[in-house]
Amino acid sequence: MREAFRGGDQRVDPDLLLGRLDAVRRFLAAADGRLPDAQLVPAHTLVERAGARLALSRDHTVVALAGATGSGKSSLFNALARLELSPVGVRRPTTGVAHACVWGPQEGAARLLDWVGVLPRHRFVRESPLDADDEAALHGLVLLDLPDFDSVQRSHRLEVDRLLGLVDLVVWVVDPQKYADRVIHTSYLREFHRHRDVTLVVLNQADRLPPAELPRVQADLRRLLDADGLDGVPLLATTATHPDGIAELRAALERTVAERQAALRRLAGDVDGVVAGLDELVGTARPGGPDDATADELTRALAGTAGVPAVTEAVQRAYRHRAVASTGWPLVRGWRRLRPDPLRRLHLPGPTGDAADPAESLVAATSVPDPTAAQRSALGLAIRAVADHAGAGLPAGWPNAVTDAARSRLGDLPDALDRAVAGSDLGLNRRPFWWRLVGTVQWLVTLAAVAGLGWLVLGYALRALGLPELDNPRVGEVPLPTLLLLGGLLAGLLVAALTRPVVRWAARRARRRAEQRLNAAVAAVGQEYVLAPVRDVLTSYDEARDALRDAARR
Ligand SMILES: Nc1nc2c(ncn2[C@@H]2O[C@H](COP(=O)(O)OP(=O)(O)OP(=O)(O)O)[C@@H](O)[C@H]2O)c(=O)[nH]1
Numbered sequence: 397m398r399e400a401f402r403g404g405d406q407r408v409d410p411d412l413l414l415g416r417l418d419a420v421r422r423f424l425a426a427a428d429g430r431l432p433d434a435q436l437v438p439a440h441t442l443v444e445r446a447g448a449r450l451a452l453s454r455d456h457t458v459v460a461l462a463g464a465t466g467s468g469k470s471s472l473f474n475a476l477a478r479l480e481l482s483p484v485g486v487r488r489p490t491t492g493v494a495h496a497c498v499w500g501p502q503e504g505a506a507r508l509l510d511w512v513g514v515l516p517r518h519r520f521v522r523e524s525p526l527d528a529d530d531e532a533a534l535h536g537l538v539l540l541d542l543p544d545f546d547s548v549q550r551s552h553r554l555e556v557d558r559l560l561g562l563v564d565l566v567v568w569v570v571d572p573q574k575y576a577d578r579v580i581h582t583s584y585l586r587e588f589h590r591h592r593d594v595t596l597v598v599l600n601q602a603d604r605l606p607p608a609e610l611p612r613v614q615a616d617l618r619r620l621l622d623a624d625g626l627d628g629v630p631l632l633a634t635t636a637t638h639p640d641g642i643a644e645l646r647a648a649l650e651r652t653v654a655e656r657q658a659a660l661r662r663l664a665g666d667v668d669g670v671v672a673g674l675d676e677l678v679g680t681a682r683p684g685g686p687d688d689a690t691a692d693e694l695t696r697a698l699a700g701t702a703g704v705p706a707v708t709e710a711v712q713r714a715y716r717h718r719a720v721a722s723t724g725w726p727l728v729r730g731w732r733r734l735r736p737d738p739l740r741r742l743h744l745p746g747p748t749g750d751a752a753d754p755a756e757s758l759v760a761a762t763s764v765p766d767p768t769a770a771q772r773s774a775l776g777l778a779i780r781a782v783a784d785h786a787g788a789g790l791p792a793g794w795p796n797a798v799t800d801a802a803r804s805r806l807g808d809l810p811d812a813l814d815r816a817v818a819g820s821d822l823g824l825n826r827r828p829f830w831w832r833l834v835g836t837v838q839w840l841v842t843l844a845a846v847a848g849l850g851w852l853v854l855g856y857a858l859r860a861l862g863l864p865e866l867d868n869p870r871v872g873e874v875p876l877p878t879l880l881l882l883g884g885l886l887a888g889l890l891v892a893a894l895t896r897p898v899v900r901w902a903a904r905r906a907r908r909r910a911e912q913r914l915n916a917a918v919a920a921v922g923q924e925y926v927l928a929p930v931r932d933v934l935t936s937y938d939e940a941r942d943a944l945r946d947a948a949r950r
C-alpha cells in the first residue's frame with residue numbers, strides 16, 4: 397500500500413508553501429476592491445486558515461475519521477485508542493459532535509483542538525504508564541471521530557463540513573453495504589481530489605463479507621474512487637471489532653505521524669484548489685493601458701465640457717479688444733475701454749492679469765457656460781471608450797473594474813476642469829511691446845494734430861482781436877499748423893488702418909496658443925481623474941496575475 401500514497405514521497409517544503417501562501421495574499425491585496433468579493437472568499441478563507449494552522453503545532457497531525465452513519469467511525473476510533481472513548485451504538489446516528497483523542501505530548505495539541513473546535517469534555521488523552529512504549533509510534537496523532545455526513549441531522553453535516561476544512565488528513569470510512577452511495581462520492585470524495593496525498597479510504601466491517609467477496613468489493617470501490625479523481629489513494633480493509641483488523645490502518649497512521657507532512661500537504665492541496673478556482677480571473681494578457689487615440693478623444697470631450705471653445709473664442713475677442721484699446725486712435729480708445737472685456741465676463745484674468753478672488757478661484761472660479769447635454773454624453777462615450785480599450789482582452793471581472801475606475805472620479809471632474817481652465821495662462825497677461833510702440837506713435841501723431849489745431853485756433857483768435865499775427869512757417873505750399881493738424885489726423889487713421897489686420901492675425905495666434913495651453917491643462921485633468929485610476933486597475937491586474945503565477949508554483 398506504500399506506493400498507493402500518491403505524492404507521498406514528495407515532501408512539501410514549508411518555505412515554499414509559505415511563499416505560495418504569501419503569493420495568494422498578494423493576489424488578494426491586488427484584487428480586493430477590484431473583483432467581486434464572492435469570488436475572493438475561498439482565497440481569504442485559505443489565507444486565514446493556513447495562517448492559523450501553521451502558527452499552531454506542526455508536530456501534531458490532525459486526522460479525521462469521516463463517513464456515513466454506522467460505517468464504524470467510532471468503533472475504529474475506539475479500536476485505535478484501545479479504549480471505549482466514543483459511544484458506539486446501534487441506534488443511528490450515534491456521534492453528534494466530534495470527539496478527539498491525543499497521543500503523546502499535550503503541549504500544542506490543546507491549542508490545536510481549541511482552533512479545530514472540539515470541546516474539552518470531548519477530548520481524551522492516550523497516555524498511560526501502562527502503555528509503556530506501545531503507543532510511542534502514534535505520538536503526535538490527534539484523532540477525530542466525526543459525526544455522520546449523510547445525517548438526517550443538518551447540524552451534523554455542517555459540523556463535518558467545517559471540520560473537513562481544517563484537518564490535516566481524512567480517513568474516509570465506508571462499509572460493504574453503503575460504499576457506493578452517491579452522496580459520499582459526489583459531495584465528498586470528489587471534492588477531495590486535490591488532497592489525494594492526505595486521503596485514506598477504509599473499507600470497514602470487512603468481516604461481514606465472505607472472504608471470497610472482499611477482493612471484488614475492493615475492486616469495485618477502487619473503480620469508484622478512480623472515477624472520483626482519487627486514483628492512487630490507499631484503500632485498506634478493516635474490521636474494527638477485531639484487534640487484528642486495524643493493523644494496516646494503524647501502520648499507515650504511524651507513518652503519517654512520523655513524516656509530519658500531512659498539515660503541509662493539506663495546505664498545499666488547498667492552495668492548488670484556490671489557484672485553480674482563480675485561474676479564470678487572470679489570463680495571460682498583458683494590458684497595454686489606455687492608447688493615444690482614446691486619450692486624445694477623451695481630451696477633446698473634456699475640453700468640450702470645460703468650455704474650452706468658448707474660452708478660446710473669448711481670448712481671440714479679448715486680444716482684439718485689448719489691442720485696439722492700446723493701439724487704436726487715442727480719441728476712440730476711451731470709448732473702447734468702456735466696453736466690457738470678453739474674458740472678464742467669463743471671470744477669467746482681466747487686462748491686468750489679475751485672476752478673480754483667490755478664494756473664489758478654488759471652486760467654480762469661472763463663469764464658463766455649463767456643458768450641454770451633447771457635450772456630457774460625448775464625455776460619457778469618451779470615458780467608456782477609454783475603459784473598453786484598456787479593459788479589452790482582460791479576463792472576467794477586470795473589464796468591469798476598469799470601467800468603474802474610469803468613472804470613479806466623474807463627480808470631481810467639473811470642479812477640476814474649472815480649476816484647470818481658471819489656472820491656465822491664457823497668454824494675455826503681458827501687453828506686447830508693439831502695442832506700446834504703436835500706442836506711442838498714435839499719441840505722438842494725435843499730439844501733433846492737437847498742436848496744429850491749437851496753433852490754428854490761436855492764429856484765428858489773434859486775427860479776430862486785431863493783434864499782431866503769428867509767424868506761420870510753411871512746408872512747401874502748406875502752412876505748418878495745417879500740416880500738423882491734417883497730417884496728424886491722417887497718420888492716426890492710417891496707423892489704425894494698418895494695425896487692424898495685424899491685430900486680427902495676432903488675435904488668431906493668441907487663440908491658438910491659449911487653446912494649446914487649455915488643452916494641455918484639460919489633458920492633465922483627464923490623466924489624473926480618468927486615466928490614472930484606469931492604470932491603477934491595470935497595475936493591480938498585473939500584480940494579481942504575477943501573484944497567482946507564483947502561488948501556482950509547486
Ligand atoms: N461486524 C462489525 N461490526 C462493526 C464494525 N465496525 C462497527 N461495527 C458496528 O457497527 C455499528 C455502528 O458503529 P459505530 O462505530 O457507532 O458507527 P459510526 O460510524 O460511529 O456511526 P455514527 O456515529 O452514527 O456516525 C456498531 O454496532 C458497531 O459495533 C466492524 O468492523 N465489524
Ligand SMILES: [Mg+2]
Pocket residue numbers: 469470471482483484490491541542543
Ligand atoms: Mg460514531
